[in-house]
Amino acid sequence: MQAVIPEARELAAKAAAEGRKGQADAVNAVIDSILARPEHAWYLAEKAAGAVPAKTH
Numbered sequence: 851m852q853a854v855i856p857e858a859r860e861l862a863a864k865a866a867a868e869g870r871k872g873q874a875d876a877v878n879a880v881i882d883s884i885l886a887r888p889e890h891a892w893y894l895a896e897k898a899a900g901a902v903p904a905k906t907h
Contacts, residue, residue: 859881
Protein backbone atom coordinates (compact mmCIF):
# COMPACT_ATOMS: atom_id res chain seq x y z
CA MET A 851 0.00 0.00 0.00
CA GLN A 852 2.85 2.38 0.67
CA ALA A 853 3.53 2.78 -3.04
CA VAL A 854 -0.13 3.28 -3.88
CA ILE A 855 -0.68 6.32 -1.67
CA PRO A 856 2.20 8.44 -3.02
CA GLU A 857 1.27 7.45 -6.56
CA ALA A 858 -2.36 8.43 -6.03
CA ARG A 859 -1.28 11.71 -4.46
CA GLU A 860 0.99 12.39 -7.44
CA LEU A 861 -1.84 11.74 -9.88
CA ALA A 862 -4.10 14.06 -7.89
CA ALA A 863 -1.44 16.78 -7.94
CA LYS A 864 -1.10 16.39 -11.71
CA ALA A 865 -4.88 16.65 -12.11
CA ALA A 866 -4.93 19.82 -10.00
CA ALA A 867 -2.13 21.32 -12.08
CA GLU A 868 -4.17 20.58 -15.20
CA GLY A 869 -7.15 22.51 -13.86
CA ARG A 870 -9.08 19.65 -12.29
CA LYS A 871 -8.66 20.85 -8.71
CA GLY A 872 -12.11 19.71 -7.62
CA GLN A 873 -11.45 16.16 -8.69
CA ALA A 874 -7.96 16.22 -7.16
CA ASP A 875 -9.37 17.48 -3.87
CA ALA A 876 -11.97 14.71 -3.92
CA VAL A 877 -9.28 12.05 -4.45
CA ASN A 878 -7.16 13.47 -1.63
CA ALA A 879 -10.19 13.61 0.67
CA VAL A 880 -10.91 9.91 0.06
CA ILE A 881 -7.26 9.02 0.70
CA ASP A 882 -7.25 11.09 3.89
CA SER A 883 -10.47 9.48 5.14
CA ILE A 884 -9.11 6.00 4.51
CA LEU A 885 -5.81 6.76 6.24
CA ALA A 886 -7.66 8.22 9.23
CA ARG A 887 -9.18 4.80 9.99
CA PRO A 888 -7.76 2.92 12.99
CA GLU A 889 -6.48 0.06 10.86
CA HIS A 890 -4.13 2.51 9.12
CA ALA A 891 -2.54 3.88 12.29
CA TRP A 892 0.73 2.17 11.26
CA TYR A 893 0.87 4.35 8.15
CA LEU A 894 0.40 7.55 10.10
CA ALA A 895 3.09 6.45 12.58
CA GLU A 896 5.54 5.78 9.72
CA LYS A 897 4.65 9.12 8.14
CA ALA A 898 5.25 10.95 11.42
CA ALA A 899 8.64 9.21 11.70
CA GLY A 900 9.54 10.43 8.20
CA ALA A 901 9.43 7.01 6.58
CA VAL A 902 6.60 7.97 4.21
CA PRO A 903 6.69 10.87 1.73
CA ALA A 904 4.61 13.92 2.66
CA LYS A 905 1.40 14.79 0.83
CA THR A 906 1.74 16.63 -2.44
CA HIS A 907 -1.41 18.67 -2.10
